[in-house]
Amino acid sequence: MSNTKSLLTIKDLYAGIEEKQIIKGFNLDIKPGEVHAIMGPNGAGKSTMGYVLSGRDGYEVESGSVTFNGQNLLEMEIEERANAGLFLAFQYPVEIPGVSNLEFLKASVDAVRAANGEEAISSSELLKQAKAACKQVDLPLAFLKRGVNEGFSGGEKKRNELMQMLLLKPKLCILDETDSGLDIDALQLVAKGVNSQRSEDRSFIIVTHYQRLLDYIKPDFVHVLADGKIVKSGDASLALELESQGYAWLENGNVEAKIEG
Amino acid sequence: MTVQVEINEALGREYEAGFISDIESETFEPGLDESVIERISKMKNEPEWMLEWRLGAFREWLKMEEPDWALVDYPKIDFQAIAYYSAPKSMKDKPKSLDEVDPELIRTYEKLGIPLIEQQMLAGIAVDAVFDSVSVVTTFREKLYEAGVIFCPISEAIVEYPELVKKYLGSVVGRKDNYYSALNCAVFTDGSFVYIPKGVRCPMELSTYFRINEQNTGQFERTLIIADEGSHVSYLEGCTAPQRDENQLHAAVVELIAMDNAEIKYSTVQNWYPGDENGKGGIYNFVTKRGICHTSAKISWTQVETGSAVTWKYPSCILKGDNSVGEFYSVALTRGRQQADTGTKMIHIGKNTKSTIITKGISAGRSNNSYRGLVKMMASADGARNFTECDSLLIGDKCGAHTFPYIESRNPSAIVEHEATTSKVSDEQLFLCRQRGLDPEKAVSMIVNGFCKEVFKELPMEFAVEASKLLEISLEGSVG
Numbered sequence: 081m082s083n084t085k086s087l088l089t090i091k092d093l094y095a096g097i098e099e100k101q102i103i104k105g106f107n108l109d110i111k112p113g114e115v116h117a118i119m120g121p122n123g124a125g126k127s128t129m130g131y132v133l134s135g136r137d138g139y140e141v142e143s144g145s146v147t148f149n150g151q152n153l154l155e156m157e158i159e160e161r162a163n164a165g166l167f168l169a170f171q172y173p174v175e176i177p178g179v180s181n182l183e184f185l186k187a188s189v190d191a192v193r194a195a196n197g198e199e200a201i202s203s204s205e206l207l208k209q210a211k212a213a214c215k216q217v218d219l220p221l222a223f224l225k226r227g228v229n230e231g232f233s234g235g236e237k238k239r240n241e242l243m244q245m246l247l248l249k250p251k252l253c254i255l256d257e258t259d260s261g262l263d264i265d266a267l268q269l270v271a272k273g274v275n276s277q278r279s280e281d282r283s284f285i286i287v288t289h290y291q292r293l294l295d296y297i298k299p300d301f302v303h304v305l306a307d308g309k310i311v312k313s314g315d316a317s318l319a320l321e322l323e324s325q326g327y328a329w330l331e332n333g334n335v336e337a338k339i340e341g
Numbered sequence: 342m343t344v345q346v347e348i349n350e351a352l353g354r355e356y357e358a359g360f361i362s363d364i365e366s367e368t369f370e371p372g373l374d375e376s377v378i379e380r381i382s383k384m385k386n387e388p389e390w391m392l393e394w395r396l397g398a399f400r401e402w403l404k405m406e407e408p409d410w411a412l413v414d415y416p417k418i419d420f421q422a423i424a425y426y427s428a429p430k431s432m433k434d435k436p437k438s439l440d441e442v443d444p445e446l447i448r449t450y451e452k453l454g455i456p457l458i459e460q461q462m463l464a465g466i467a468v469d470a471v472f473d474s475v476s477v478v479t480t481f482r483e484k485l486y487e488a489g490v491i492f493c494p495i496s497e498a499i500v501e502y503p504e505l506v507k508k509y510l511g512s513v514v515g516r517k518d519n520y521y522s523a524l525n526c527a528v529f530t531d532g533s534f535v536y537i538p539k540g541v542r543c544p545m546e547l548s549t550y551f552r553i554n555e556q557n558t559g560q561f562e563r564t565l566i567i568a569d570e571g572s573h574v575s576y577l578e579g580c581t582a583p584q585r586d587e588n589q590l591h592a593a594v595v596e597l598i599a600m601d602n603a604e605i606k607y608s609t610v611q612n613w614y615p616g617d618e619n620g621k622g623g624i625y626n627f628v629t630k631r632g633i634c635h636t637s638a639k640i641s642w643t644q645v646e647t648g649s650a651v652t653w654k655y656p657s658c659i660l661k662g663d664n665s666v667g668e669f670y671s672v673a674l675t676r677g678r679q680q681a682d683t684g685t686k687m688i689h690i691g692k693n694t695k696s697t698i699i700t701k702g703i704s705a706g707r708s709n710n711s712y713r714g715l716v717k718m719m720a721s722a723d724g725a726r727n728f729t730e731c732d733s734l735l736i737g738d739k740c741g742a743h744t745f746p747y748i749e750s751r752n753p754s755a756i757v758e759h760e761a762t763t764s765k766v767s768d769e770q771l772f773l774c775r776q777r778g779l780d781p782e783k784a785v786s787m788i789v790n791g792f793c794k795e796v797f798k799e800l801p802m803e804f805a806v807e808a809s810k811l812l813e814i815s816l817e818g819s820v821g
């Protein structure tokens with residue numbers, strides 16, 4: 081495993097938004113097929129990390145490097161990163177009224193295919209795949225016709241993100257609290273969705289606050305992100321420890337020192 | 342790249358219909374007086390009553406003032422600097438068939454995506470092609486005639502069906518109605534005439550395609566559609582003009598008559614040249630469109646307005662008969678320095694009359710987009726209902742969206758509902774689309790298309806696709 085080429089390598093990354101530094105010396109290496117869980121307190125920079133990796137406007141990288149599949153990720157446009165196989169499932173998915181889910185899925189799938197020199201997917205093939213994905217995330221087929229996230233409940237939005245992931249078959253899936261706001265059944269469903277997609281050429285970054293999800297998805301690594309950097313890494317058992325002890329023992333004096341300063 | 346820059350790029354497309362056809366034309370000298378009107382009438386071989394009608398309108402027009410209540414701003418129009426008639430020379434001998442029509446004219450329409458050769462056309466759509474001041478050709482006339490449907494240039498109808506024209510021309514939009522309609526009555530040159538007999542469902546979509554080509558020429562077209570009792574017709578008009586630095590005037594009048602139980606669906610895809618991003622050139626589109634509904638009749642206006650430098654247009658319904666229905670669905674996109682003041686009037690006279698108004702205004706660049714609508718419930722309109730929904734979408738922060746709803750109700754049993762929303766193409770929406778692989782251009786057009794869906798679904802199928810493509814192309818302008 082150790083001599084396999086990395087899918088994603090983040091080195092000494094410093095980044096932020098509007099002059100405010102949020103990511104402060106972040107390092108991470110992900111090999112194909114690995115599942116990494118990232119946990120950490122509110123405001124630690126977990127979502128920011130996902131935005132920086134996907135290239136969202138306003139997020140500036142100060143220093144450090146990110147290599148994705150052998151390419152310099154930081155030089156790529158948002159859609160180029162997406163088409164290269166980077167997928168972000170949003171913590172708060174946005175609505176696009178009037179654009180049907182199916183239409184949106186077709187446009188996305190076709191964009192990725194075009195970037196790989198493939199021709200557009202046929203409508204019947206897309207429909208077939210979309211129906212299967214709907215079933216897998218347990219959304220009624222009627223959701224394919226509805227506007228993207230339009231009037232969806234919180235949990236439905238999360239499932240919809242997963243559906244997009246199932247169709248796009250990315251190389252790296254960043255799931256930002258996809259388990260938040262889900263009922264217990266749905267949680268298992270997300271886990272099943274992820275597990276079904278686990279393969280040698282697909283990696284995951286799973287951002288979560290709950291050990292629960294990790295019971296179902298056995299991560300290869302668990303990292304704790306606090307104040308913009310990874311302060312502890314371990315295997316799945318780290319999540320259990322965090323569950324029982326919280327984050328305070330990791331951050332020790334840091335937080336207090338900051339408040340006083 | 343910032344969001345603004347991306348949107349700018351997404352919007353930065355050219356006007357595709359901006360080419361000029363090299364066609365030799367016979368064009369009047371600019372200027373307007375009674376002798377010009379006499380010449381137009383003569384060119385068209387009109388009967389005496391028609392000339393008198395025109396002159397009457399002209400005398401009224403001279404007494405009128407140009408209206409200034411709309412939220413549009415443009416320099417005063419010099420009506421003496423406009424030529425009021427222009428026609429391809431080759432049309433002088435009235436070609437009997439398409440073989441005799443100047444191939445350059447046919448090519449012009451082909452370039453615009455409107456093949457005039459019947460074999461190449463979309464099955465089920467008959468086209469009247471109006472070039473500057475004359476109708477070039479009307480397709481499928483014979484097939485329609487078999488069904489009893491009359492579809493011909495109005496100049497021909499004046500000669501061939503004087504009784505119908507005399508009875509209905511000016512019956513919905515009177516000669517004194519407004520400044521531009523009075524001018525139209527005086528100088529109109531061509532347009533389409535449609536008559537659907539009792540109980541007939543028109544077997545094809547009818548459409549008229551207007552093209553302004555000649556410089557400094559106004560286009561004053563006139564359309565008259567009469568749907569006799571229990572008949573049904575769907576009609577579509579499209580319009581384009583070359584890219585020129587001077588402004589050009591287009592002042593049309595459309596009258597619809599829906600007799601008892603008849604239904605008229607009138608769709609417009611308006612893509613006149615909008616001017617460049619600094620507001621140079623473009624068409625002034627001052628249009629009066631109105632229909633009258635008799636008992637249980639229905640008129641439905643659907644418009645997609647993407648062109649013109651200035652648009653002043655309020656397709657309206659007079660709901661005279663009991664149980665009649667009026668609908669207005671509109672998408673108006675403005676960008677660059679475009680200005681649109683558009684909306685509708687629903688005049689409820691009959692009992693239990695119903696009207697629905699759904700408008701989608703999209704503003705980009707430094708454009709101004711206004712909805713102006715009147716819902717009037719007369720004392721006689723017991724149980725009448727109106728529902729209005731006006732949504733505005735802003736792209737960038739230098740544009741404006743305005744809503745001016747006027748409600749006058751003289752009947753306490755009438756119900757009027759109005760909803761309005763304003764939203765923006767958000768950074769989050771754009772990011773979601775791009776994160777899923779779409780380029781910014783595709784992302785913006787998809788978001789805008791979604792916003793317009795409610796209106797697009799009212800268009801005939803073939804044109805719904807056209808309209809969303811047009812929107813994609815028209816999303817030009819700067820947000821900087």
Ligand SMILES: Nc1ncnc2c1ncn2[C@@H]1O[C@H](COP(=O)(O)OP(=O)(O)OP(=O)(O)O)[C@@H](O)[C@H]1O
Nearest residue numbers: 097098100102120121122123124125126127128129
């Ligand atoms: N636009 C912004 N301007 C200024 N600060 C911001 C902005 N966006 C995020 N932040 C700050 O950056 C920090 C990290 O936010 P982020 O959303 O990445 O946290 P998180 O780890 O995902 O938290 P949570 O667990 O609550 O989702 C927070 O302190 C947040 O307030």
Ligand SMILES: [Mg+2]
Nearest residue numbers: 126127128171
């Ligand atoms: Mg977060």
